[in-house]
Amino acid sequence: MINDDKRSRNQIRKYSDSIVTCLDSQSPPVVLKKVLEYLEKELQLTIHTQSRSLSDNLSGIYVRSNDTVGIMYNSNHSVNRQRFTVAHEFGHLVLGHAHKDPEHKEIGDINSEDDQEREANIFASELLMPFKWLKKDMKDKSFTTLELSLRYRVSELALGWRLSNSNALLLS
Ligand SMILES: [Zn+2]
Secondary structure, X not given: OOOOOOOOHHHHHHXXXXXXXXXXXXXXXXXXXXXXXXXXXXXXXXXXXXXXXXXXXXXXXXXXXXXXXXXEEEOOOOHHHHHHHHHHHHHHHHOOOOXXXXXXXXXXXXXXXXXXXXXXXXXXXXXXXXXXXXXHHHHHOOOOHXXXXXXXXXXXXXXXXXXXXXXXXXXX
């Protein structure tokens, strides 16, 4: 079933592409500190990020109070997964998701069918693996999946999810 209210990957990509364009870098990996600074200015928010030892089934926690956002990510997870969690939280912010609760816990399910989770996952993957860079890499060079995941600093799971959702477009 297709719901018109759902934002498509292309619509979400427009948001992430406009951010990547403003970062003044031409190659991976995307530096999340720069994205944070951009979002603080653009959204007029103060964003704090902090790694913390959380239980394994939690990838992160997002807390919002007025103009301040706190993002905690699980220090026990791999660095690449932590990057995806932070990018996912940025997605919730950029996409204007109003969580019912001021505190939102992430279980980090890349296959979640919840609309907001799905959109934030798409945003994170588009942000960390920008379409134009990935398309060029797929065309110009014969990187292995492992090499691409190291280059973009994403997990092989996130890379696989990205490719399986847009491989035909990337190769066209
Ligand atoms: Zn989420």
